[in-house]
Amino acid sequence: MTFEKDINIDATELRLGLPGTSEESERQASTTLRISNKRALPSVADEKQCDQETAPPTKAQVVGWPPIRSYRKNNLQTKKTEVETSGMYVKVSMDGAPYLRKVDLKIYKGYPEVLKALEDMFKFKVGKYSEREGYNGSEFVPTYEDKDGDWMLVGDVPWEMFVNSCKRLRIMKGSEARGLGCVV
């Protein structure tokens, strides 16, 4: 019977999603756009997400899906955006100083620059850095907390890795600064 060809069911079907997309293409798109199972660093994952958003929008986020109240979504996102926005602002504290500060790591090109900025900000001087001994010649030692929650010495890892994994900075003072690697 030829009448079946005349009835284009799909055209009259009401769905969310742009015209020209179909379930198959959506499902295919979903498998190709899947990232690996490992939890990627937010900044890396973010880059990938940006690519997805500029790709043909077969996977546009649907209104009200998944069914989470926006209050809950927003409250978790406020935490993440502190690290993921294009300005990489991290909090800096110094032992003994009454106030915290914030620096944008993205504006610095390397360790010497950011250390100089910290020195100016908090009016102190770091010692001389060596891979083996850390900072020598000053009671102030710049440290940072990384993605995994570990406290590291500033300068131990390559600059890019530092910028991507640094959550906050702390300028430690005196005896605390020795024996770094323990949880504060």
Next chain:
Amino acid sequence: MSEDDERQQSPPSDLDFVSTKARNCNATGSGSAYPDQVLNNVLENVLHFLTSKRDRNAASLVCKSWYRVEALTRSELLIGNCYAVSPARVTARFARVRALHLKGKPRFADFNLMPPDWGAHFNPWALAMAKAYPWLEKVHLKRMSVTDDDLVTLAELFLGFKELSLVCCDGFGTGGLAIFVNKCRQLKVLDLIDSEVTDDDTDWISCFPEGESHLESLIFDCVECHVNFEALERLVARSPSLKKLRLNRYVSIEQLYRLMIRAPQLTHLGTGSFSPSEIAGQGDQEPDYVNAFAACKSLVCLSGFREIIPDYLPAIYPVCANLTSLNFSYANITAEQLKPIISKCHKLEVFWVLDSICDEGLQAVAVTCKELRELRVFPVDAREDSDGLVSDVGLRAISEGCRKLQSILYFCQQMTNAAVIAMSKNCPDLVVFRLCIMGRRRADHVTGEPMDDGFGAIVMNCKKLTRLAVSGLLTDKAFDYIGRHGKLIRTLSVAFAGDSDIGLKYVLEGCPQLQKLEIRDSPFGDAALRSGLHHYYNMRFLWMSSCSLTRHGCQEIAHAMPHLVVEVIRSADEEEMDTAAEILYMYRSLEGPRTDVPKFVTIL
């Protein structure tokens, strides 16, 4: 923690068609009415003891006399849909109401599926209650629009007002709160839960009157603005009856400490941010947080952790053994960080958590929490394509360890039928089963099959099931199972599921207890809608959005059922004369079309 808690449903009290004669007839008067008077007095004294809504509804249907007396003695009113009955009708029937529970918008409004300003205004109720029930003590609202003026009304026109609970409400701000707390001198309970509170830059905490307060519960964890901490501390210090305190995320852990040492009698605590404040004092010693928690010997319910620094978690060790409820659903912690806590929580009955704990974290829960009744697992990353942190592995582990489970809400990226079937067999006491596979229409990731059999097993094996939410790839077969076996189901949520009209037909024809049905983006059309005509008066509401309905089909229903209000709701860019019905929201009502309809709603 009251997201969508289940209430006992009762036969519809809002659909009595008792004649007005019964209401107008009064029992005093001439000698021939004397025996009636005695009977009424006896009845009144007896009916005072009836508290259950079901029992009261049944009693009111016995005869006119009982109806009248029941109406005189009912003190707590539960109205599941504010548009099902008008304030005038309520105040005409019930004479002495002390507590009002009122619900407004349907649940899908929480997910931005309904345009704002749809309705559910508390205002007409506030004014009507003020005239009829000046001795009203308690108001509990869910998904209603409440204005600052309404708050002022409650404070000024109800002397002795004691309890206000606003869940998922909006429309008011700190300005209204300030006046409310200032004028309610007998206030015992102020619970603001998941509500949107505008920041009017008013220091409402300072507005509580001086002198000893009667406060028993102060919940404001959803209020997104700073509070005056010194005023809060003084308030807590002068509230000896305070048992429940849930702080917002602007309260730092140091401030939490100061409050806890003033209120060791707390039973419910929401910790606020659980991280140190930005301003680190010079040479400050860390307070002894462990001691503060240890002093709270009555603490059974813990929540908050809004901006948690996991280093501080060990502080709660002293209370873990007594906890019956723990809400970590804002705490982005790992399995390793969870384990030392959860391994101490032997008495835990309610646990809300983020999927950041992964399947491994859920396994740890399963090992210790043998008394678990309710589990909710929320996604850290609420998107369709995000990395799945929990899976069928975690679900199965929970089912094997927590045999007394009654309620589960589980967000994941993918699932298997086998795990769902396992849960249906291991947890026969399940009353609420809500599985949200975030990838739309996703099949069983091992077999590639639809998720029909999993949900089928749930409705077959969990004989007490009253609430079900389905997801993943589902054919009409899943709905066949639900219609055949889900005989006690009262609430059903469907999204992106089914093949054809017959799916919805199975449900409407098969589930006699169905009260609330919410469906989105599923291929159900007018024919399916028609198949529920026999049942719609028994339901509180039906919601269908982005399905295959037409205005014509909805019109048919409206014509066939005069006591149903059939609303077709347009989204912003839709033309008025579109043939498609983008959103259908229909509900039984004694009042006919409401008068506060916004432009984008058409009542058929």
